[in-house]
Amino acid sequence: MKRHRIGILILILLASAMMLGSKCSKEPKDKQESSTISYEFRKDGELSILGKDGEVKASFDIEIVSRKDDVHRGLQFRESMQENQGMLFIFDGKQNYGFWMKDTYIPLDMLFIDYENKIFQIAEDTTPFSEEHIEVVGYNLYTLEVNAGICKKYSINNGDTITWKRTP
Structure with a gap:
């Protein structure tokens, strides 16, 4: 039972890390936002x-x-x-x-x-x-x-x- 909980916890941490990583970019945040703004x-x-x-x-x-x-x-x-x-x-x-x-x-x-x-x-x-x-x-x-x-x-x-x- 303990192994099962640890496995689930590891999966949750990996999924969270992947989601966070996909939102990161080498471009600064203001550059990302401003390039998508339509003037x-x-x-x-x-x-x-x-x-x-x-x-x-x-x-x-x-x-x-x-x-x-x-x-x-x-x-x-x-x-x-x-x-x-x-x-x-x-x-x-x-x-x-x-x-x-x-x-x-x-x-x-x-x-x-x-x-x-x-x-x-x-x-x-x-x-x-x-x-x-x-x-x-x-x-x-x-x-x-x-x-x-x-x-x-x-x-x-x-x-x-x-x-x-x-x-x-």
Whole structure:
């Protein structure tokens, strides 16, 4: 009888260990959870990029982020974005805000915009998943992220300006 109980106890322990082992992974828990989260574009506003002649070069529906948590996440874990969409980051204070592409699936063009709504730096065709810091030379009040290739396609350059508005 004692052997029978020991055998059952061993089977229970083995089954428990197998169940626990199947739930373990080499990936951190937050990576597992975040990679399964589905993010949908949320239209918060509209933005246009104007050339030096004042003509509209391109227009986008934008998702606006200004909260610290949203700014840090940005477009991470999103697997696609339509050509007419972008994300506008709004920053507090006069600082130099850089970026990286960690956990970002989409190659991006990043446009750094000053307090006069003028584009002063562009990082084109950034590398997905790169942890290399993208340095910004100057103070950016805004950063606009759009799909890679947009700047080239619409001839967007330093010195162009933006106009934007929130939509209800």
